[in-house]
Amino acid sequence: MRRPIIAGNWKLNKTIPEAIELVNGLKRNLYKIENVDTIVCPPFTALSSIAEIILSSNIKLGAQDLFWEEKGAFTGEVSGPMLKDAGCSFVIIGHSERRQYFAETNETVNKKLKAALKAGLTPIVCVGEKLAERESGKTFDVVKDHVVSGFKEIGDADARKCIIAYEPVWAIGTGKTATPEQAQEVHEFIRNLFSKLYSSQTASLIRIQYGGSVTPENIAALMAKPDLDGALVGGASLKPDSFSELIKKTSEVKAK
Ligand code: PGA
Numbered sequence: 001m002r003r004p005i006i007a008g009n010w011k012l013n014k015t016i017p018e019a020i021e022l023v024n025g026l027k028r029n030l031y032k033i034e035n036v037d038t039i040v041c042p043p044f045t046a047l048s049s050i051a052e053i054i055l056s057s058n059i060k061l062g063a064q065d066l067f068w069e070e071k072g073a074f075t076g077e078v079s080g081p082m083l084k085d086a087g088c089s090f091v092i093i094g095h096s097e098r099r100q101y102f103a104e105t106n107e108t109v110n111k112k113l114k115a116a117l118k119a120g121l122t123p124i125v126c127v128g129e130k131l132a133e134r135e136s137g138k139t140f141d142v143v144k145d146h147v148v149s150g151f152k153e154i155g156d157a158d159a160r161k162c163i164i165a166y167e168p169v170w171a172i173g174t175g176k177t178a179t180p181e182q183a184q185e186v187h188e189f190i191r192n193l194f195s196k197l198y199s200s201q202t203a204s205l206i207r208i209q210y211g212g213s214v215t216p217e218n219i220a221a222l223m224a225k226p227d228l229d230g231a232l233v234g235g236a237s238l239k240p241d242s243f244s245e246l247i248k249k250t251s252e253v254k255a256k
Pocket of ligand 1: 009167171172173174175211212213214232233234235236
Protein backbone atom coordinates (compact mmCIF):
# COMPACT_ATOMS: atom_id res chain seq x y z
CA MET A 1 0.00 0.00 0.00
CA ARG A 2 1.35 3.42 -0.90
CA ARG A 3 1.44 5.93 1.93
CA PRO A 4 -0.40 9.15 1.03
CA ILE A 5 1.75 12.27 0.80
CA ILE A 6 0.54 15.87 0.89
CA ALA A 7 3.05 18.64 0.26
CA GLY A 8 2.50 22.38 0.64
CA ASN A 9 4.31 24.46 -1.95
CA TRP A 10 4.42 27.91 -0.44
CA LYS A 11 6.03 29.48 -3.52
CA LEU A 12 7.16 33.10 -3.00
CA ASN A 13 5.25 33.58 0.26
CA LYS A 14 5.93 33.94 4.00
CA THR A 15 8.53 35.79 5.98
CA ILE A 16 10.27 33.79 8.71
CA PRO A 17 7.81 34.87 11.49
CA GLU A 18 4.85 34.12 9.20
CA ALA A 19 6.30 30.73 8.30
CA ILE A 20 6.77 29.86 11.97
CA GLU A 21 3.19 30.84 12.77
CA LEU A 22 1.83 28.68 9.96
CA VAL A 23 3.85 25.62 10.95
CA ASN A 24 2.96 25.97 14.62
CA GLY A 25 -0.69 25.97 13.56
CA LEU A 26 -0.15 22.82 11.51
CA LYS A 27 1.59 21.10 14.40
CA ARG A 28 -1.36 21.81 16.68
CA ASN A 29 -3.87 20.56 14.12
CA LEU A 30 -2.05 17.50 12.80
CA TYR A 31 -0.39 15.78 15.74
CA LYS A 32 -2.89 12.92 15.61
CA ILE A 33 -2.51 12.16 11.88
CA GLU A 34 -0.45 9.03 11.42
CA ASN A 35 -1.26 7.68 7.97
CA VAL A 36 -0.30 10.67 5.79
CA ASP A 37 3.16 12.11 5.08
CA THR A 38 2.94 15.88 5.48
CA ILE A 39 5.58 18.07 3.85
CA VAL A 40 5.97 21.85 3.90
CA CYS A 41 8.08 23.62 1.28
CA PRO A 42 8.79 27.17 2.49
CA PRO A 43 11.05 29.64 0.69
CA PHE A 44 14.81 29.04 1.20
CA THR A 45 15.06 31.83 3.78
CA ALA A 46 12.71 30.09 6.23
CA LEU A 47 14.03 26.53 5.86
CA SER A 48 16.37 26.29 8.82
CA SER A 49 13.96 28.06 11.21
CA ILE A 50 11.18 25.66 10.22
CA ALA A 51 13.52 22.67 10.49
CA GLU A 52 13.91 23.38 14.21
CA ILE A 53 10.19 23.79 14.81
CA ILE A 54 9.21 20.51 13.16
CA LEU A 55 11.80 18.40 15.00
CA SER A 56 9.19 17.20 17.47
CA SER A 57 6.41 16.66 14.94
CA ASN A 58 5.30 14.44 12.06
CA ILE A 59 5.84 17.24 9.51
CA LYS A 60 8.80 17.05 7.10
CA LEU A 61 10.64 19.76 5.24
CA GLY A 62 11.11 20.28 1.51
CA ALA A 63 12.64 22.97 -0.70
CA GLN A 64 11.10 24.37 -3.86
CA ASP A 65 14.15 23.99 -6.10
CA LEU A 66 17.88 23.21 -6.10
CA PHE A 67 20.86 23.67 -8.39
CA TRP A 68 22.70 20.65 -9.80
CA GLU A 69 26.24 21.70 -8.84
CA GLU A 70 27.30 21.17 -5.23
CA LYS A 71 29.34 24.35 -4.86
CA GLY A 72 31.29 26.95 -6.77
CA ALA A 73 30.82 30.17 -8.68
CA PHE A 74 27.06 30.02 -9.28
CA THR A 75 25.75 33.22 -7.75
CA GLY A 76 22.30 32.94 -6.24
CA GLU A 77 22.00 29.17 -6.41
CA VAL A 78 21.42 26.62 -3.63
CA SER A 79 22.69 23.04 -3.79
CA GLY A 80 21.40 19.67 -2.61
CA PRO A 81 23.93 19.32 0.23
CA MET A 82 23.01 22.85 1.39
CA LEU A 83 19.34 21.86 1.53
CA LYS A 84 20.22 18.74 3.50
CA ASP A 85 22.25 20.90 5.82
CA ALA A 86 19.23 23.19 6.32
CA GLY A 87 17.09 20.21 7.35
CA CYS A 88 15.31 19.29 4.12
CA SER A 89 14.43 15.76 3.13
CA PHE A 90 12.40 16.62 0.01
CA VAL A 91 12.82 18.96 -2.95
CA ILE A 92 10.39 20.02 -5.68
CA ILE A 93 11.89 19.80 -9.17
CA GLY A 94 10.62 21.15 -12.50
CA HIS A 95 7.54 22.97 -11.26
CA SER A 96 5.72 24.52 -14.21
CA GLU A 97 6.44 28.01 -12.85
CA ARG A 98 10.17 27.17 -12.99
CA ARG A 99 9.71 25.90 -16.53
CA GLN A 100 7.68 28.97 -17.54
CA TYR A 101 9.53 31.84 -15.82
CA PHE A 102 13.04 30.46 -15.29
CA ALA A 103 13.65 28.58 -18.52
CA GLU A 104 13.80 25.13 -16.95
CA THR A 105 13.72 22.28 -19.42
CA ASN A 106 13.51 18.50 -19.23
CA GLU A 107 17.30 18.54 -19.40
CA THR A 108 17.71 20.77 -16.34
CA VAL A 109 15.05 18.73 -14.55
CA ASN A 110 17.12 15.61 -15.21
CA LYS A 111 20.30 17.24 -13.87
CA LYS A 112 18.47 18.45 -10.77
CA LEU A 113 16.91 15.05 -10.22
CA LYS A 114 20.34 13.40 -10.26
CA ALA A 115 21.73 16.05 -7.90
CA ALA A 116 18.83 15.63 -5.47
CA LEU A 117 19.23 11.85 -5.35
CA LYS A 118 22.99 12.21 -4.87
CA ALA A 119 22.36 14.51 -1.91
CA GLY A 120 19.92 12.03 -0.36
CA LEU A 121 16.87 14.22 -0.95
CA THR A 122 13.55 12.80 -2.12
CA PRO A 123 12.66 14.56 -5.39
CA ILE A 124 9.09 15.61 -6.14
CA VAL A 125 9.20 15.77 -9.93
CA CYS A 126 6.49 17.91 -11.53
CA VAL A 127 5.02 17.04 -14.91
CA GLY A 128 1.93 18.28 -16.72
CA GLU A 129 0.45 19.76 -19.85
CA LYS A 130 -0.58 23.32 -20.71
CA LEU A 131 -4.15 24.17 -21.71
CA ALA A 132 -3.37 24.37 -25.45
CA GLU A 133 -1.63 21.00 -25.25
CA ARG A 134 -4.64 19.40 -23.58
CA GLU A 135 -7.02 20.98 -26.08
CA SER A 136 -5.00 19.69 -29.01
CA GLY A 137 -4.95 16.16 -27.62
CA LYS A 138 -1.28 16.18 -26.60
CA THR A 139 -1.64 15.56 -22.85
CA PHE A 140 -0.19 12.05 -22.85
CA ASP A 141 2.66 12.98 -25.24
CA VAL A 142 3.70 15.91 -23.06
CA VAL A 143 3.50 13.96 -19.81
CA LYS A 144 5.42 11.06 -21.36
CA ASP A 145 8.12 13.42 -22.58
CA HIS A 146 8.42 15.06 -19.14
CA VAL A 147 8.78 11.67 -17.45
CA VAL A 148 11.04 9.94 -19.99
CA SER A 149 13.41 12.90 -20.41
CA GLY A 150 13.32 13.84 -16.73
CA PHE A 151 14.24 10.29 -15.69
CA LYS A 152 16.96 9.76 -18.30
CA GLU A 153 19.77 7.61 -16.86
CA ILE A 154 17.98 7.17 -13.53
CA GLY A 155 18.13 3.54 -12.39
CA ASP A 156 15.32 1.46 -10.97
CA ALA A 157 16.36 1.75 -7.32
CA ASP A 158 16.55 5.55 -7.60
CA ALA A 159 13.29 5.87 -9.54
CA ARG A 160 11.48 4.19 -6.67
CA LYS A 161 12.65 6.87 -4.27
CA CYS A 162 11.01 9.64 -6.32
CA ILE A 163 7.60 11.21 -6.10
CA ILE A 164 5.80 12.44 -9.20
CA ALA A 165 3.46 15.41 -9.10
CA TYR A 166 1.02 15.54 -11.99
CA GLU A 167 0.14 19.20 -12.28
CA PRO A 168 -1.86 20.23 -15.34
CA VAL A 169 -0.65 23.79 -15.89
CA TRP A 170 -4.19 25.03 -16.63
CA ALA A 171 -5.27 23.96 -13.14
CA ILE A 172 -2.51 25.69 -11.17
CA GLY A 173 -3.70 28.74 -9.27
CA THR A 174 -6.74 29.06 -11.55
CA GLY A 175 -9.44 27.56 -9.35
CA LYS A 176 -10.05 25.11 -12.21
CA THR A 177 -9.23 21.65 -10.84
CA ALA A 178 -8.92 18.60 -13.03
CA THR A 179 -11.88 16.32 -12.41
CA PRO A 180 -11.02 13.19 -10.42
CA GLU A 181 -11.55 11.22 -13.67
CA GLN A 182 -9.19 13.45 -15.67
CA ALA A 183 -6.54 13.16 -12.97
CA GLN A 184 -6.96 9.39 -12.56
CA GLU A 185 -6.57 8.87 -16.31
CA VAL A 186 -3.20 10.64 -16.37
CA HIS A 187 -1.99 9.09 -13.10
CA GLU A 188 -2.75 5.63 -14.47
CA PHE A 189 -0.90 6.54 -17.65
CA ILE A 190 2.15 7.63 -15.61
CA ARG A 191 2.08 4.46 -13.54
CA ASN A 192 1.92 2.32 -16.68
CA LEU A 193 4.79 4.31 -18.11
CA PHE A 194 6.91 3.50 -15.04
CA SER A 195 6.03 -0.12 -15.51
CA LYS A 196 7.41 0.01 -19.06
CA LEU A 197 10.46 2.11 -18.19
CA TYR A 198 11.31 0.17 -15.02
CA SER A 199 9.22 -2.67 -13.63
CA SER A 200 5.71 -3.35 -12.45
CA GLN A 201 7.01 -3.33 -8.90
CA THR A 202 8.47 0.16 -9.29
CA ALA A 203 5.23 1.31 -10.89
CA SER A 204 3.21 0.00 -7.99
CA LEU A 205 5.52 1.61 -5.42
CA ILE A 206 5.97 5.08 -6.89
CA ARG A 207 3.75 7.74 -5.36
CA ILE A 208 1.97 10.14 -7.70
CA GLN A 209 0.54 13.38 -6.35
CA TYR A 210 -2.03 15.54 -8.07
CA GLY A 211 -1.58 19.32 -8.06
CA GLY A 212 -3.66 22.24 -9.31
CA SER A 213 -6.29 24.14 -7.31
CA VAL A 214 -6.63 21.46 -4.65
CA THR A 215 -8.88 22.63 -1.80
CA PRO A 216 -10.51 21.11 1.30
CA GLU A 217 -13.68 20.94 -0.78
CA ASN A 218 -12.34 18.87 -3.68
CA ILE A 219 -9.62 16.76 -2.04
CA ALA A 220 -11.82 13.85 -0.93
CA ALA A 221 -13.13 13.09 -4.43
CA LEU A 222 -9.61 13.30 -5.86
CA MET A 223 -8.07 11.08 -3.20
CA ALA A 224 -10.78 8.48 -3.68
CA LYS A 225 -9.21 7.60 -7.03
CA PRO A 226 -6.88 4.61 -6.87
CA ASP A 227 -3.81 6.12 -8.55
CA LEU A 228 -3.88 9.45 -6.69
CA ASP A 229 -1.50 9.08 -3.76
CA GLY A 230 -1.61 12.61 -2.44
CA ALA A 231 -1.43 16.22 -3.52
CA LEU A 232 0.97 19.08 -4.14
CA VAL A 233 -0.88 22.12 -2.86
CA GLY A 234 -0.18 25.80 -3.48
CA GLY A 235 -2.77 28.37 -2.38
CA ALA A 236 -4.58 26.15 0.11
CA SER A 237 -1.31 25.31 1.90
CA LEU A 238 -0.81 28.90 3.06
CA LYS A 239 -3.34 28.78 5.90
CA PRO A 240 -3.11 26.27 8.76
CA ASP A 241 -6.79 25.49 8.73
CA SER A 242 -7.22 24.78 5.03
CA PHE A 243 -3.99 22.75 4.78
CA SER A 244 -4.84 20.73 7.91
CA GLU A 245 -8.33 20.10 6.60
CA LEU A 246 -6.90 18.74 3.36
CA ILE A 247 -4.66 16.37 5.25
CA LYS A 248 -7.40 15.20 7.59
CA LYS A 249 -9.69 14.47 4.63
CA THR A 250 -6.90 12.57 2.88
CA SER A 251 -6.29 10.59 6.04
CA GLU A 252 -9.98 9.63 6.22
CA VAL A 253 -10.35 8.71 2.54
CA LYS A 254 -7.16 6.67 2.39
CA ALA A 255 -7.90 4.85 5.66
CA LYS A 256 -10.95 3.25 4.03
P1 PGA B 1 -2.34 25.73 -6.49
O1 PGA B 1 -0.80 25.44 -6.85
O2 PGA B 1 -2.76 24.69 -5.49
O3 PGA B 1 -2.35 27.12 -5.95
O4 PGA B 1 -3.11 25.59 -7.78
C1 PGA B 1 -0.34 24.11 -6.99
C2 PGA B 1 1.11 24.11 -7.35
O5 PGA B 1 1.56 24.97 -8.11
O6 PGA B 1 1.87 23.23 -6.89
